[in-house]
Amino acid sequence: ETEEKVDVLVIGAGPSGTVAAAILHKNGFNVKIVEKQKFPRFVIGESLLPRSMYNFDKAGFIDTIEKAGFQKKYGAKFADKYEVCDFDFSSQFSDGWTWTWQVKRDRFDHILAEEVIKRGIALDYESEVTAVRFNEDGSSVTQVKKENHTSNIHARYIVDSSGYGRVLPRLLDLNEPSKLPERSSFFCHVKPKEVTSDKERMRIIIIVYTCDIWGWVIPFADGTSSIGIVGSPDGVHRYKGTKEEQMRKWIAEIPALQERFTDCEMVFEPRTITGYSSEVKKLYGNGYVLTGNALGFVDPIFSSGVTLATESGALAAELVTDQLDGKAVDWEKDYSEYIISGVDVFKTFVNAWYSGDLQKIFFSESPNEKIKQQICSVLAGYVWDNKNPFVKKHDRALSNLAKIVSS
Numbered sequence: 001e002t003e004e005k006v007d008v009l010v011i012g013a014g015p016s017g018t019v020a021a022a023i024l025h026k027n028g029f030n031v032k033i034v035e036k037q038k039f040p041r042f043v044i045g046e047s048l049l050p051r052s053m054y055n056f057d058k059a060g061f062i063d064t065i066e067k068a069g070f071q072k073k074y075g076a077k078f079a080d081k082y083e084v085c086d087f088d089f090s091s092q093f094s095d096g097w098t099w100t101w102q103v104k105r106d107r108f109d110h111i112l113a114e115e116v117i118k119r120g121i122a123l124d125y126e127s128e129v130t131a132v133r134f135n136e137d138g139s140s141v142t143q144v145k146k147e148n149h150t151s152n153i154h155a156r157y158i159v160d161s162s163g164y165g166r167v168l169p170r171l172l173d174l175n176e177p178s179k180l181p182e183r184s185s186f187f188c189h190v191k192p193k194e195v196t197s198d199k200e201r202m203r204i205i206i207i208v209y210t211c212d213i214w215g216w217v218i219p220f221a222d223g224t225s226s227i228g229i230v231g232s233p234d235g236v237h238r239y240k241g242t243k244e245e246q247m248r249k250w251i252a253e254i255p256a257l258q259e260r261f262t263d264c265e266m267v268f269e270p271r272t273i274t275g276y277s278s279e280v281k282k283l284y285g286n287g288y289v290l291t292g293n294a295l296g297f298v299d300p301i302f303s304s305g306v307t308l309a310t311e312s313g314a315l316a317a318e319l320v321t322d323q324l325d326g327k328a329v330d331w332e333k334d335y336s337e338y339i340i341s342g343v344d345v346f347k348t349f350v351n352a353w354y355s356g357d358l359q360k361i362f363f364s365e366s367p368n369e370k371i372k373q374q375i376c377s378v379l380a381g382y383v384w385d386n387k388n389p390f391v392k393k394h395d396r397a398l399s400n401l402a403k404i405v406s407s
């Protein structure tokens with residue numbers, strides 16, 4: 001066993017953890033990240049939103065990501081059998097970044113992890129947090145296992161960015177069942193027979209299959225694409241056969257996939273994640289804060305995951321800085337309420353999607369340009385812009401609009 005002492009321990013080296021660590025390091029703290037897996041490692045969550053660029057910028061990551069040559073994302077299309085509704089982030093209501101990237105997360109997360117190491121942050125891969133003990137003053141001792149070795153990390157503060165691992169929610173019994181119905185996702189990366197870099201073809205598409213089953217296409221710079229099917233578990237897994245056979249049936253079933261991906265090569269065997277929506281009882285406690293997926297996940301439909309992960313990672317880092325500098329921090333108001341208010345806007349949009357209201361709005365005959373721009377800003381991740389009625393009055397604005405367009 002070894003003993004180690006740091007100011008802040010960050011659990012997990014996904015985007016939430018590396019953004020938090022980079023900001024804390026910049027603010028002068030001795031930070032350590034422990035990461036369970038060896039990088040590069042696969043994780044789903046490939047379509048970013050423009051709002052996340054603020055957080056990558058605060059962490060000083062923009063140049064590093066830019067140099068890696070990821071596919072730029074300028075908008076997204078929603079399509080049903082008959083109509084296409086294209087959202088272009090350059091035509092939106094809120095001020096701010098109007099583009100972002102669509103990325104393979106194994107490489108993306110690895111680049112950010114190596115960048116923080118380059119800056120002098122200690123990052124231990126293949127190191128798993130197995131136990132945590134808190135002292136009354138909020139300081140803690142975390143047990144980390146790497147192969148047969150155990151280290152005890154003494155920290156003044158813990159930022160839990162462990163994603164689907166949800167380390168502190170598990171150890172401190174903070175998990176809450178999600179109020180959203182259980183849904184399933186089935187996805188893989190594919191290489192089409194015909195590789196194209198046509199601008200139109202590089203646009204992300206969300207395809208409506210039925211009201212509660214939809215698919216995604218996320219093209220990458222290297223010519224491969226991520227494709228996925230999401231919806232009720234029975235609906236998504238309706239086909240028999242091997243995973244590859246099931247995915248080929250989905251490709252044959254949905255014209256927008258069939259046209260591009262018939263006879264494609266599958267880069268890996270299709271995978272499934274079910275029951276990914278999650279919540280916690282509280283987002284912080286004495287000596288710790290939860291960020292990113294460790295504090296919850298809503299739904300993949302609007303690609304909100306990495307944006308919420310980086311927003312919470314960046315904000316947590318600034319508040320931990322204040323706290324360790326001896327300033328008073330109102331965690332309830334400045335962290336919890338802020339993050340939950342953004343999550344709630346996405347939740348309203350997610351519920352409106354699966355109820356069919358949003359689809360009615362997206363595919364209505366004469367969309368109002370101003371309203372479209374306001375909705376576009378939410379889809380770009382600007383869910384804290386209270387000047388936008390679809391943020392400020394999100395619960396009523398969408399259902400009222402759905403009634404108007406269907407009357």
Ligand code: FAD
Nearest residue numbers: 012014015016036045047129163165185292293300305306
């Ligand atoms: P992660 O990226 O999951 O990183 C957490 C890290 O913690 C991991 O590397 C893990 O190994 C490590 N860890 C876990 N346990 C331990 C432990 N005990 N000790 C040490 N380390 C540990 N989001 C988007 O933005 N866009 C999308 O298009 C999108 N699509 C999605 C599609 C589906 C089907 C699903 C289910 C999710 C999707 N998401 C999407 C959400 C996205 O996957 C997550 O929101 C995002 O990865 C969260 O980032 P994070 O940094 O919080 O966690």
